[in-house]
Amino acid sequence: MISWSNVEGVLDTLNDKNPALFSRSLLIGGWAALLYHRLLGHKGDPEFPAPIPDSTERLLSKDIDFTHVWGEEFFDAYPDFIVRPPTGSPYLEVKGVRIGFAQVGVTFDPEEAFEKSRIFKTPAETNFAVLDPVRLYREKQALIQKGPGKPNDPFHQQIAVTYARFEMAEAIKRQAFKPTVSNQVRVEQLAKELKDLAPELLVS
Numbered sequence: 001m002i003s004w005s006n007v008e009g010v011l012d013t014l015n016d017k018n019p020a021l022f023s024r025s026l027l028i029g030g031w032a033a034l035l036y037h038r039l040l041g042h043k044g045d046p047e048f049p050a051p052i053p054d055s056t057e058r059l060l061s062k063d064i065d066f067t068h069v070w071g072e073e074f075f076d077a078y079p080d081f082i083v084r085p086p087t088g089s090p091y092l093e094v095k096g097v098r099i100g101f102a103q104v105g106v107t108f109d110p111e112e113a114f115e116k117s118r119i120f121k122t123p124a125e126t127n128f129a130v131l132d133p134v135r136l137y138r139e140k141q142a143l144i145q146k147g148p149g150k151p152n153d154p155f156h157q158q159i160a161v162t163y164a165r166f167e168m169a170e171a172i173k174r175q176a177f178k179p180t181v182s183n184q185v186r187v188e189q190l191a192k193e194l195k196d197l198a199p200e201l202l203v204s
Helices: 004-018 029-043 071-077 110-115 131-147 153-177 180-198
Strands: 024-030 063-067 091-094 099-103 118-121 127-130
Touching: 004 029, 004 091, 004 099, 004 127, 004 180, 024 029, 024 110, 029 063, 029 131, 071 091, 071 099, 071 118, 131 153, 131 180, 153 180
Parallel strands: 024 127, 063 099
Antiparallel strands: 024 063, 091 099, 118 127
16 A cells, blocks of 8 residues: 555656646545545534545455546657566556556546546645546445446545635635625536436535
8 A cells, every 4th residue: 555645746746757647637436535535624614524434444455447538648658657467467666655546437438537627736736637426426426336447536536626626615615705706717627527427415
């Protein structure tokens, strides 16, 4: 298992080695959810507390997954990180962390998801794109319904629900405190995403 500090180190390395390719990469899966969990914890909003896991293992993940890029692109761009095991297919590993890819999501289109992604920054100033919480919620929901899914999926879904609602509430508060055109546009954009993709999250 790896920690978030490990993830940040991997993101920084990928960006340093090939910023053009990395800038097109969209972080998905477990670490997208766990980033939102960290942010909820840092915000400390009593209305939207970070979900409490039933095990510390829920706060860890084995690998880092991307979409909006092809695995072959990464193999070509990062040859120093290719691992060729005696048996099985080659894979990429950066700082001891395995890199995975999903060409398409169960519920989302990678192009649209990248366009709607959230942008964050590591302490080393590396910008990276993350699957937005609403699409993350829908993806986890679909995986759970398909079954059997992964043990962490329900916890990740709970995080996505909480962060999506927190994000909406924060945007509304910001517009109420400082009414601006950009703040109002943000509220309307988030409300439309929720209404179109996950209207059930609008109900407390």
